[in-house]
Amino acid sequence: MSAKSKGKQLRFRCWIDIDGERFFGPGRAELLALIHETGSISKAAKAMGMSYKKAWTMVDGLNANGSKPYVISHKGGQQGGGAEVTPAGLKMLKSYQKLNKRLFSIVESNIDILKLI
Amino acid sequence: MSAKSKGKQLRFRCWIDIDGERFFGPGRAELLALIHETGSISKAAKAMGMSYKKAWTMVDGLNANGSKPYVISHKGGQQGGGAEVTPAGLKMLKSYQKLNKRLFSIVESNIDILKLI
DNA sequence: CAACGATATGTACGGATGGGTATAACGCAA
DNA sequence: TTGCGTTATACCCATCCGTACATATCGTTG
Numbered sequence: 001m002s003a004k005s006k007g008k009q010l011r012f013r014c015w016i017d018i019d020g021e022r023f024f025g026p027g028r029a030e031l032l033a034l035i036h037e038t039g040s041i042s043k044a045a046k047a048m049g050m051s052y053k054k055a056w057t058m059v060d061g062l063n064a065n066g067s068k069p070y071v072i073s074h075k076g077g078q079q080g081g082g083a084e085v086t087p088a089g090l091k092m093l094k095s096y097q098k099l100n101k102r103l104f105s106i107v108e109s110n111i112d113i114l115k116l117i
Numbered sequence: 118m119s120a121k122s123k124g125k126q127l128r129f130r131c132w133i134d135i136d137g138e139r140f141f142g143p144g145r146a147e148l149l150a151l152i153h154e155t156g157s158i159s160k161a162a163k164a165m166g167m168s169y170k171k172a173w174t175m176v177d178g179l180n181a182n183g184s185k186p187y188v189i190s191h192k193g194g195q196q197g198g199g200a201e202v203t204p205a206g207l208k209m210l211k212s213y214q215k216l217n218k219r220l221f222s223i224v225e226s227n228i229d230i231l232k233l234i
Numbered sequence: 235c236a237a238c239g240a241t242a243t244g245t246a247c248g249g250a251t252g253g254g255t256a257t258a259a260c261g262c263a264a
Numbered sequence: 265t266t267g268c269g270t271t272a273t274a275c276c277c278a279t280c281c282g283t284a285c286a287t288a289t290c291g292t293t294g
Contacts, residue, residue, distance in 0.1 A: 073241060
């Protein structure tokens with residue numbers, strides 16, 4: 001159903017693998033940012049149009065494969081529970097966003113490659 | 118079977134979409150380069166450990182979705198046939214490789230992000 | 235104690251992807 | 265005219281992946 005974007009697009013993606021498995025990338029970065037905003041995995045997932053399970057799997061991967069947890073979650077309580085991004089998670093997020101911006105500026109300045117098509 | 122690479126890796130990828138469909142990227146770039154070297158789609162595919170069918174599908178996509186063909190192929194003949202990369206294909210390939218190098222240098226200089234893990 | 239909202243987790247289904255196989259067309263060489 | 269190597273293309277099947285669905289758990293609140 002997703003109406004695929006029209007026209008020519010120069011795109012890029014940057015990510016981190018650990019032992020060949022995805023550890024951090026644009027999806028997890030956006031998820032982390034939204035968890036930080038909303039204080040909830042499920043709300044963040046909904047905001048991204050992603051299933052809770054997929055979001056949880058991503059969070060679980062971050063916490064399991066890194067040396068420090070990026071998200072702390074709580075069951076039960078006043079609002080039924082919640083989640084918060086740790087300082088380590090925020091630091092990784094910000095560094096990733098910085099790198100992404102640098103890459104974006106390069107890509108942007110090379111848009112002319114599309115004219116070769 | 119593929120022994121996934123060990124350790125932390127900072128990776129990136131850059132590609133061109135047309136109407137949301139893959140048009141050009143690292144795989145097609147490598148394929149194009151190998152076709153240019155070997156003069157044959159099947160040899161290039163073999164060199165990449167890729168099936169001929171997949172390689173042909175890529176080449177077909179390049180020729181069908183761009184405004185100019187990137188590969189000209191010949192059936193029959195002395196060696197049974199062959200393929201050559203057009204000047205337009207070579208130009209795109211070189212521009213892509215240039216852009217890729219620029220991006221790589223940025224990524225390389227940001228390797229320290231791996232220490233945050 | 236019952237309800238609520240969010241975390242946590244397993245299982246089952248369906249679509250997309252990619253590989254394998256098979257086959258045909260083609261043009262030169264022997 | 266037969267053989268050869270490559271392009272070109274159809275069809276089937278195994279596998280992977282995402283999504284959906286179904287529960288269970290937990291702790292505060294009323």
